[in-house]
Amino acid sequence: MTTLDQLKRGEHGIVTAVAGEDAIGQRLLEMGLLEGEEVEVLAFAPLGDPIEIRIRDYRLSLRKAEAARVSVQPGPATQ
Amino acid sequence: MLATRHPVIALVGNPNTGKTTLFNALAGMNQRVGNYPGVTVETKKGRFKHRGQTVEVIDLPGTYSLAARSPDEMVAVDVILGHNAGEQRPDVVVTIVDASNLERNLYLTTQVLELGVPVVVALNMMDVAQGQGLNIDVPRLARNLGVPVVPVQANKGKGLEDLKDAVAETIAAKTQSTGPSFPEPFEKEVVTLHGRLGNGVEPFLIRRLLLDVGGYTEQVLSTRHGAHLLEEVKTARHRLTEAGCSVPGVEARTRYAWIRNATADCVKRPAQRPVSWTDRLDRVLTHRIWGTVIFLGLMFLVFQSIFFWARPLMDLVGGGFDWLKEVTTGDMEPGPLRDLLGEGVIQGIGGVLVFLPQILILFAFIAILEDCGYMARAAFLMDRLMARCGLNGKSFIPLLSSMACAVPGIMAARVIENRRDRFATILVAPLMSCSARLPVYILLAGAFLGDTDVYPLWLPGLAIFGMYCIGLVLAPLIAFLLKRTLLKGDAPVFVMEMPLYKKPAFLQVARRSVEAGWMFVRRAGTIILASMIVIWALLYFPTHDAANANGVSFPNQRAKLEKEIDRAKKSLKNANAEEKEQIEAEIEKHEDEIKVLSQRWKEQSYLGQLGQFIEPAVVPLGWDWRIGVGALASFPAREVIVPTLGLLFGVGEGDAGEDEYLTQLGSQMKKENWRGTSVPLFTIPTAFSIMVFFALCCQCASTLAVIKRETNSWAWPAFTFVYMTVLAYVAALFVYQVGMLIG
Secondary structure (H helix, E strand, O other), X not given: OEEXXXXXXXXXXXXXXXXXXXXXXXXXHHOOOOOOOEEEEEEEOOOOOOEEEEEOOEEEEEOHHHHOOEEEEEOOOOO | OOOOOOOEEEEEEOOOOOHHHHHHHHHOOOEEEEEOOOOXXXXXXXXXXEOOEEEEEXXXXXOOOOXXXXXXXXXXXXXXXXXXXXXXXXXXXXXXXEHXXXXXXXXXXXXXXXXXXXXXXXXEOHHHHHHOOOEEOHHHHHHHHOOOEEEOXXXXXXXXXXXXXXXXXXXXXXXXXXOOOOOHHHHHHHHHHHHHHOOOOOHHHHHHHHHOOOOHHHHHHHHHHOOHHHHHHHHHHHHHHHOOOOOOHHHHHHHHHHHHHHHOOOEEOOOOOOOOHHHHHHHHHOOOOHHHHHHHHHHHHHHHHHHHHHHHHHHHHHHHHHHHHHHHXXXXXXOHHHHHHHHHHHHHHHHHHOOHHHHHHHHHHHHHHHHOOHHHHHHHHHHHHHHOOOOOHHHHHHHHHHOOOHHHHHHHHHHOOOHHHHHHHHHHHHHOOOHHHHHHHHHHHHXXXXXXXXXXXXXXXXXXXXXXHHHHHHHHHHHHHHHHOOOOOOOOXXXXXXXXXXXXXXXXXXXXXXXXXXXXXXXHHHHHHHHHHXXXXXXXXXXOOHHHOOOOOHHHHHHHHHHXXXXXXXXXXXXXXXXXXXXXXXXXXXXXXXXXXXXXHHHHOHHHHHHHHOHHHHHHHOOOHHHHHHHHHOOOEHHHHHHHHHHHOOOOOOOOOHHHXXXXXXXXXXXXXXXXXXXXXXXXXXXXXXXXXXXXXOOEHHHHHHHHHHHOOOHHHHHHHHHXXXXXXXXXXXXXXXXXXXX
């Protein structure tokens, strides 16, 4: 078990929880980061932050501080 | 005539779904932009005719969710609930949904379903979905959602008639669907609160009150019903957590479960996701090294285009207005009317339109970058850097553009959704050294550091570079302070969709660019023009020489001298060599007289009197009253300082080119002394004090007018003006005093 900001480029994971009931927590949920969803880390910005991920058929970028609220179970990669 | 009410439809959708394209396709040229009071986001209204029936369309700001945290985010809800004075609820809400990203797009649709207005779903980008191997059974989706679903291709104008038909049928039938139902304990709390608040509050808002912790509905309802309401909501939330449906998670879980259920049997996915163009491009464009290199290259191109490419066009506009002034006022009787028209109005309009090339070019670039999907990548690459000063990645382009001109730069800040980040960006944008400051730098650095016998060749360049650095350092610093004081609030959410890449549509780009230009001319232009006329008048009146009150007025004296020159020039044609010399000397004499006259006129004008009045305030900066007047006269537009100093120091623009004019003015300034002494007025500390003042001061009525427009309030331009002027004064004082200490 780890958090989304700890994954490396190309790694996959399954979301297990999203922390926080404030605007950021709510926005992450609204954007579809929900328990059971698969995420893939696609890229890191030049200074290592923010990160780009794939979730529910689309690409999303978020700061590491926000990604740290998302608990993930690393793997399994679909391929 | 009695106005009959036309049916109204509202367009709602996520950003990047082609909502604006659909609106344009529906409304055509028949549209207008507006602001609701107290909000800074725009709504567009338009109309179309369908089978003889006129239908009004409202294009609401793109959003991912109706959970509002600010008045700006509340606009969509207020429009759909009919909360705006004089407006009824729309008859139908059309939600635009990106077929290639169905689940997340339908999230917003499920919220709209609860607002109690019939909904029609416009399923856009079916071609993209097909390209990704997605197969959508549209009739089945419509059945599952309980609302009509119409496939459209907004950018090609396909499916519009079907959409209009579906809208017309829905208006007639008034069919409604309810969307997902929340877990039992949640619905119970809604019923309880509804009983408590009464029928004046829609059930939708009660759900929002429960769901949005610290949201806008909390603010609105607690001011209306008392602060103890918040306590009740808190205990209700606590009960919900105990019952296993804690907020805000219960909303996303309920909606996404419902959506997955509704799409399960009608969306077929390929076993393996095909590699798309976006995948390939993003491997390079968001790459740490290549992405940054390409980004910097693109930004260089954008900056070059507004800094240099716009130049010939701006000169053309300037030249055009000089010509217009010549043509319209050439034959008029001399007097205040002619001068008002020529120097106030025409020059003023020219001063507005001269910004147009930059605005059109910058907005064409921004529209291209945004339309093709690159803008989100640019923000992604720059975010970390901008986050250090409390801004976000989207602030980069507005600030960079402001180095050419703050007016288009501030307008470019519209791409920043977060209000506080947008305002911070707007308020510091004028600190970036714009192109209008450059002549001041060239004049002073050239005159006082350009002596190659004394100073190294690179010194003037370094000094100018230093002036640019002041803005580059102070803008982030002030932004940092603003975000901790005036614009304090929760950490902004930087959760940004990276849309698919696509070809930019030429029409969209042209439209955005022209819209921005028109908006500037109409809204900011009037304010700029008015302030230009005021300053003209302050420099023009009184027209009578105080020393010779009964004598001929300044404008008449000048007109007389101009006539003399004209006559002399005409007689020059038939003159022999000897006479020619004499006439030329005469012309020169008259021209000198005009200079002296203008100097005295300016000195006695209201603005000149003010300059002398404030002299004690500018002496500590190393300035005399003439520099003070120059600085005052430059408040509407800082580029005015160069010709104003020219007037005050008696160097005419004449036929000399700009470079030569600056050199002439520079050498004249070196000869000037403090009044009644032989102490040189201009020393290096004075030169630097002026440069620093101009680098930091908000001497641009256009900028203030645009800030007013973009923030929808007079308070922010007033604040910008005050903080920049104070900053400029203190910095100039510091530079001069320290400079004098060093010697």
